[in-house]
Amino acid sequence: xxxxxxxSKVFDDGTRAVDDFTLVLPSHKTTVFVGSSGSxxxxxxxxxxxxxxPTGGRILIDxxxxxxxxxxRLRRRIGxxxxxxxxxxxxxxxxxxxxxxxxxxxxxxxxxxxARELLGTVGLEESLAMRYPNQLSGGQQQRVGxxxxxxxxxxVLLMDEPFGAVDPxxxxxxxxxxxxxxxxxxxxxxxxxxxxxxxxxxxxQVVILKTGGxxxxxxxxxxxxxxxxxxxxxxxxxxxxxKRQLYLQHRQxxxxxxxxxxxxxxxxxxxxxxxxxxxxxxx
Amino acid sequence: MEFFLSALIWLVNPENYVPGSxxxxxxxxxxxxxxxxxxxxxLISAVIALPLGFYIGHTGRGRQFVISLTGGARAMPTxxxxxxxxxxxxxFLSFTVTGFAAAFTALTILAIPSTLAGAYAxxxxxxxxxxxxxxxxxxxxxxxxxxxxxxxxMPLIIGGIRASVLQVIATAxxxxxxxxxxxxxxxxxxxGFNDNDRILGxxxxxxxxxxxxxxxxxxxxxxxxxxxxxTPIFTPRAVRRETSDTRAASAGRRAVAEASADEGK
Numbered sequence: 001x002x003x004x005x006x007x008s009k010v011f012d013d014g015t016r017a018v019d020d021f022t023l024v025l026p027s028h029k030t031t032v033f034v035g036s037s038g039s040x041x042x043x044x045x046x047x048x049x050x051x052x053x054p055t056g057g058r059i060l061i062d063x064x065x066x067x068x069x070x071x072x073r074l075r076r077r078i079g080x081x082x083x084x085x086x087x088x089x090x091x092x093x094x095x096x097x098x099x100x101x102x103x104x105x106x107x108x109x110x111x112x113x114x115a116r117e118l119l120g121t122v123g124l125e126e127s128l129a130m131r132y133p134n135q136l137s138g139g140q141q142q143r144v145g146x147x148x149x150x151x152x153x154x155x156v157l158l159m160d161e162p163f164g165a166v167d168p169x170x171x172x173x174x175x176x177x178x179x180x181x182x183x184x185x186x187x188x189x190x191x192x193x194x195x196x197x198x199x200x201x202x203x204x205q206v207v208i209l210k211t212g213g214x215x216x217x218x219x220x221x222x223x224x225x226x227x228x229x230x231x232x233x234x235x236x237x238x239x240x241x242x243k244r245q246l247y248l249q250h251r252q253x254x255x256x257x258x259x260x261x262x263x264x265x266x267x268x269x270x271x272x273x274x275x276x277x278x279x280x281x282x283x
Numbered sequence: 284m285e286f287f288l289s290a291l292i293w294l295v296n297p298e299n300y301v302p303g304s305x306x307x308x309x310x311x312x313x314x315x316x317x318x319x320x321x322x323x324x325x326l327i328s329a330v331i332a333l334p335l336g337f338y339i340g341h342t343g344r345g346r347q348f349v350i351s352l353t354g355g356a357r358a359m360p361t362x363x364x365x366x367x368x369x370x371x372x373x374x375f376l377s378f379t380v381t382g383f384a385a386a387f388t389a390l391t392i393l394a395i396p397s398t399l400a401g402a403y404a405x406x407x408x409x410x411x412x413x414x415x416x417x418x419x420x421x422x423x424x425x426x427x428x429x430x431x432x433x434x435x436x437m438p439l440i441i442g443g444i445r446a447s448v449l450q451v452i453a454t455a456x457x458x459x460x461x462x463x464x465x466x467x468x469x470x471x472x473x474x475g476f477n478d479n480d481r482i483l484g485x486x487x488x489x490x491x492x493x494x495x496x497x498x499x500x501x502x503x504x505x506x507x508x509x510x511x512x513x514t515p516i517f518t519p520r521a522v523r524r525e526t527s528d529t530r531a532a533s534a535g536r537r538a539v540a541e542a543s544a545d546e547g548k
Contacts, residue, residue, distance in 0.1 A: 046419075049419060051415075051418065051419055072421050072422070072423050073421070074421075075418070075419055075420065075421035076420070076421030077421075080416070080419040080420060082412070082415070082416055082419070084412045085416075086412050086413055086415065086416025086417075086419075087413075087416070088413060088416075088417065088430075088431060089410075089413065089435065090434050090435055090509030090510070099417075099420050099422075100420055100421055103420075103421055103422060103426070132510070148420070
């Protein structure tokens with residue numbers, strides 16, 4: 001469990017990134033911070049592994065105040081995945097994955113063997129083990145980044161817009177993979193994104209942030225969709241534009257097909273289970 | 284052209300390499316001295332400049348100060364510095380030590396700027412995202428420097444040392460002005476005797492030495508750069524082609540290879 005207690009961060013240049021932020025992030029759940037740039041979401045994330053130190057308040061992990069912990073030791077207990085993967089370009093894929101276990105003193109052969117197993121966990125072929133990062137596609141690099149974060153078997157996984165730099169198809173694939181991994185591993189995941197749909201897909205708990213690290217709403221995707229707390233949230237998730245309320249519609253000439261349309265009457269799909277389009281049905 | 288040939292003949296004449304010949308001969312002794320002076324000065328300068336450059340590159344502190352300092356040091360005339368230092372050291376050192384102290388100090392000061400610039404520019408050139416990720420993974424600052432920044436900066440670090448070595452080899456001839464050895468000895472004695480073979484021969488020798496050493500360091504530079512980052516000239520084509528995610532293509536290639544292996548039976 002990660003607890004933020006009245007946490008603030010004012011940078012040296014006077015920018016107030018986070019202001020009196022209090023929240024509990026439950027264990028084994030995925031919490032997604034979502035907001036536009038300048039909302040302090042990355043700052044909040046980086047305070048958990050002390051890449052940024054708060055100027056006020058405190059952060060507890062399982063009841064332990066992290067300000068009293070050595071930052072280097074703390075970071076080795078926490079997995080971290082960032083947007084550009086951030087792999088070490090001069091090391092092979094296995095050695096990248098084995099980074100943290102090696103720092104913790106695990107013998108090289110053992111660390112590499114464990115790293116090869118992790119390749120399978122994140123859905124990569126073992127034949128990639130001896131490649132260098134610049135020989136991989138963006139999606140593969142990102143998977144290696146996830147494997148590296150998992151290598152020391154941390155309880156907490158921090159993900160800073162990890163899928164922001166890959167194309168939409170690969171992104172969708174990686175999102176599904178993350179959901180699968182989370183079902184298997186049950187880590188406490190803190191995920192940062194500016195994509196509300198990504199947040200709804202991955203989150204158990206969504207935190208919508210306004211400029212300056214002010215919380216607009218905290219809740220499950222269902223709660224936020226059904227009851228946006230304020231206009232800002234409604235406009236952020238697109239509810240004010242009628243995009244989040246869907247209706248079923250039958251139209252002439254479509255046969256038995258049930259259309260799903262949004263608030264503006266714009267078709268967004270068909271209802272699953274309704275008969276296929278006329279002509280496709282052999283009857 | 285005749286001058287040139289005559290100097291070359293002088294340079295390769297075995298008589299000029301007979302041990303125990305009168306100074307400035309044998310040539311081999313002067314050559315060894317020259318290399319030794321260079322090695323010592325570059326080594327001292329590296330011991331000073333590399334840690335300083337790593338510190339500046341890693342922390343970003345003192346950057347402006349050092350840039351202006353090294354810029355100034357580069358404009359310093361080594362010959363003038365040598366003379367000033369030999370007078371200065373002459374006050375409190377014995378006659379024999381003064382020459383060495385002055386020459387090594389002057390040449391070391393000459394070697395520092397390039398090595399320093401290579402070191403801090405090399406560290407600075409490492410992608411900040413990579414460093415950030417290394418730190419977030421739990422590397423200490425020293426581990427980041429030793430395991431990430433220095434390996435990735437190696438080509439630039441060696442490049443800086445390479446430039447220093449060239450400068451010192453070219454400039455170490457001034458050591459003979461204050462009674463030391465090195466190839467400069469051959470040249471200045473040639474000037475004294477009005478012997479063109481020695482003047483030109485000595486100059487040629489310095490040039491050849493510089494080119495050979497530079498070539499060797501170029502190989503070292505290539506050797507120390509991380510394997511994944513070497514320019515693709517030496518990268519086998521197969522590896523390069525597989526860099527993009529082309530599993531199908533490589534499978535196809537395997538099939539072709541197997542087919543041709545079958546034909547061979």
